[in-house]
Amino acid sequence: MSNLKEDILETTTKTLDLKKVRAEFPVLHQEVNGKPLVYLDNAATTQKPNSVINAVSEYYKGYNANIHRGIHTLAEKATAAFEETRKTVKAFLNAAEAEEIIFTKGTTEGINLVASSWGRKFVEAGDEIIISSMEHHSNIVPWQMLCEEKGATLKIIPINEAGEIIFEEYEKLLSEKTKIVSIVYVSNSLGTINPVKEIIERAHKVGAKVLLDGAQASSHLEIDVQSLDCDFFAFSGHKIYGPTGVGALYGKRELLEAMPPYQGGGEMIKEVTFEKTTYNEIPYKFEAGTPNIADVIGLKTAIEFINEIGKENISAHENELMTYAYELLKDIPGFRPIGTAKNKISVLSFVIEGLHHFDIGMMLDAQGIAVRTGHHCTQPLMGIFGIEGTIRASFSIYNTKEEVERLSDGLHRIVKMMK
Ligand code: C6P
Numbered sequence: 001m002s003n004l005k006e007d008i009l010e011t012t013t014k015t016l017d018l019k020k021v022r023a024e025f026p027v028l029h030q031e032v033n034g035k036p037l038v039y040l041d042n043a044a045t046t047q048k049p050n051s052v053i054n055a056v057s058e059y060y061k062g063y064n065a066n067i068h069r070g071i072h073t074l075a076e077k078a079t080a081a082f083e084e085t086r087k088t089v090k091a092f093l094n095a096a097e098a099e100e101i102i103f104t105k106g107t108t109e110g111i112n113l114v115a116s117s118w119g120r121k122f123v124e125a126g127d128e129i130i131i132s133s134m135e136h137h138s139n140i141v142p143w144q145m146l147c148e149e150k151g152a153t154l155k156i157i158p159i160n161e162a163g164e165i166i167f168e169e170y171e172k173l174l175s176e177k178t179k180i181v182s183i184v185y186v187s188n189s190l191g192t193i194n195p196v197k198e199i200i201e202r203a204h205k206v207g208a209k210v211l212l213d214g215a216q217a218s219s220h221l222e223i224d225v226q227s228l229d230c231d232f233f234a235f236s237g238h239k240i241y242g243p244t245g246v247g248a249l250y251g252k253r254e255l256l257e258a259m260p261p262y263q264g265g266g267e268m269i270k271e272v273t274f275e276k277t278t279y280n281e282i283p284y285k286f287e288a289g290t291p292n293i294a295d296v297i298g299l300k301t302a303i304e305f306i307n308e309i310g311k312e313n314i315s316a317h318e319n320e321l322m323t324y325a326y327e328l329l330k331d332i333p334g335f336r337p338i339g340t341a342k343n344k345i346s347v348l349s350f351v352i353e354g355l356h357h358f359d360i361g362m363m364l365d366a367q368g369i370a371v372r373t374g375h376h377c378t379q380p381l382m383g384i385f386g387i388e389g390t391i392r393a394s395f396s397i398y399n400t401k402e403e404v405e406r407l408s409d410g411l412h413r414i415v416k417m418m419k
Pocket residue numbers: 043044045105106107108109136138139184186187188189213215216236372376377
């Protein structure tokens with residue numbers, strides 16, 4: 001991997017020979033339905049480089065042991081590797097302290113943790129929680145559950161036709177009743193990058209906390225939780241070239257300390273008697289039970305992979321592919337892009353009027369092209385656009401212009417045949 005950065009820099013500026021990058025991703029080198037795989041479902045999950053796969057397998061082969069419990073050599077080695085990831089995530093998000101990083105299963109668990117622990121303690125009847133129209137179900141349902149339990153109200157920020165939040169409407173929703181604004185940084189269905197810094201500033205003025213759903217943002221944008229001044233930030237490892245089943249929640253120290261534990265069990269305690277339990281310090285207070293040690297270790301390697309290339313180089317390459325794809329697809333009869341925000345990442349969502357997205361997805365798959373079709377876990381958003389779902393092509397560092405051309409050729413052929 002030593003010359004990887006140089007090679008990629010060369011390719012992002014030159015347009016492109018991504019052989020070196022692609023060589024790092026074994027899954028890409030296969031045929032699907034008799035055709036070379038074109039993987040354009042990166043917003044659902046990215047593929048994993050050899051370094052990540054090796055880090056996970058080296059843990060199992062070389063030093064598999066439970067952490068924080070044993071004093072034997074393997075346990076100490078595993079604990080050290082696990083805690084190294086916490087420091088790497090701290091730097092990745094620019095958090096002030098490693099203790100502000102809690103390992104979770106992913107974004108969904110991070111949001112549920114906040115809704116369940118912070119929400120149960122601080123939200124009361126009559127309070128209001130604000131989310132936006134473009135939220136993933138993971139950032140809707142936990143708040144609905146909390147509102148139902150507490151008698152609080154969920155308020156929804158409307159969006160315009162391009163898929164951008166209407167800021168003035170957001171400002172109107174804010175009041176002293178607002179307890180938390182929980183909003184997606186980058187929409188998975190539209191690609192919209194929300195103006196989160198301004199959203200946070202306004203929320204703080206009325207004393208509300210802000211949680212950012214960073215599931216899509218974390219692989220494309222530099223994240224700086226201190227400069228953003230968000231109160232919580234959740235992301236998933238599997239969307240940033242890391243393993244599935246692991247992610248992290250950032251929370252400001254004073255908030256995490258004021259919150260009750262999310263789950264009870266081993267590791268989150270200081271002392272247990274049958275009468276009473278005292279809880280551990282943060283972050284361990286929120287990490288009950290044996291965690292996903294191997295995948296936490298793999299997450300560190302994934303972040304190193306991103307750091308080595310640089311997010312600005314990753315997003316420059318991805319944006320170039322998205323623009324190219326749009327140019328090739330825009331003249332397809334019935335092509336309608338969904339999500340045309342001025343500020344967006346490399347997610348190209350669209351419908352072809354008169355054709356069902358599932359049919360198109362299946363026919364693309366028959367040509368070895370993987371895209372996601374459906375509502376992308378944003379059913380209310382699809383309702384706003386008056387559709388059931390979209391076809392979504394999402395790009396990553398290892399995708400090529402030739403792959404975009406395969407997508408375009410495939411779609412042109414399908415539409416010609418079906419219309
Ligand atoms: N979006 C997609 O194809 P988990 O499943 O916990 O790792 O992430 C949930 C999640 C939360 N917020 C946003 C903005 C997301 O995009 C996702 C996951 C995938 O778009 C799977 S539905």
